[in-house]
Amino acid sequence: MTAQSSPAFFGLPRRLALYIAAVAALGIPTIGLAIGEIAANPPGWAGAGRLLPFFALALLADLKPVQMEGAGKSEVSTANVFIVSTAIIFGWHYAVLLAAFSVGVTFLVTRRAWTRTMFNVSMYVLAAWAAALPVTLLGPVHGPDAGRITEYVLIGA
Numbered sequence: 001m002t003a004q005s006s007p008a009f010f011g012l013p014r015r016l017a018l019y020i021a022a023v024a025a026l027g028i029p030t031i032g033l034a035i036g037e038i039a040a041n042p043p044g045w046a047g048a049g050r051l052l053p054f055f056a057l058a059l060l061a062d063l064k065p066v067q068m069e070g071a072g073k074s075e076v077s078t079a080n081v082f083i084v085s086t087a088i089i090f091g092w093h094y095a096v097l098l099a100a101f102s103v104g105v106t107f108l109v110t111r112r113a114w115t116r117t118m119f120n121v122s123m124y125v126l127a128a129w130a131a132a133l134p135v136t137l138l139g140p141v142h143g144p145d146a147g148r149i150t151e152y153v154l155i156g157a
Helices: 014-040 044-063 079-089 092-109 114-131 133-138 146-156
Strands: 066-068 074-076
Touching: 014 092, 014 114, 044 079, 044 092, 079 092, 079 114, 079 133, 079 146, 092 114, 114 133, 133 146
Parallel strands: none
Antiparallel strands: 066 074
């Protein structure tokens, strides 16, 4: 059976549907783990106040992407700046939740297809988790060590 004649799932080619399902199978449980980690160790009011600007700015960046010049209609979101920063400063669990929130809300507001929403939320979540790897593997940055923070952000991004 060729790729063109393979059966479609949810209106998508079989291989694409399987790829989306595999990404979601990793991304969605990661969201659950993040929620569990935050529930077990809540940030408190002061921590929530420090996180709120990152959530608001990431959402704004996703809702209002930057128009790219060129022949085609193309946009790029700068939300990754806030997601990577959150991963480095606050930890993977907050970055994962931020990523899921910002792209999820944006795709719901813009009424994107549920398969596309699920895939993009899962991809953002996995990228946010990966952005926190420098902190996870090398330990957090203590104090205003600009060199180490820059190093972590470059690796995480």
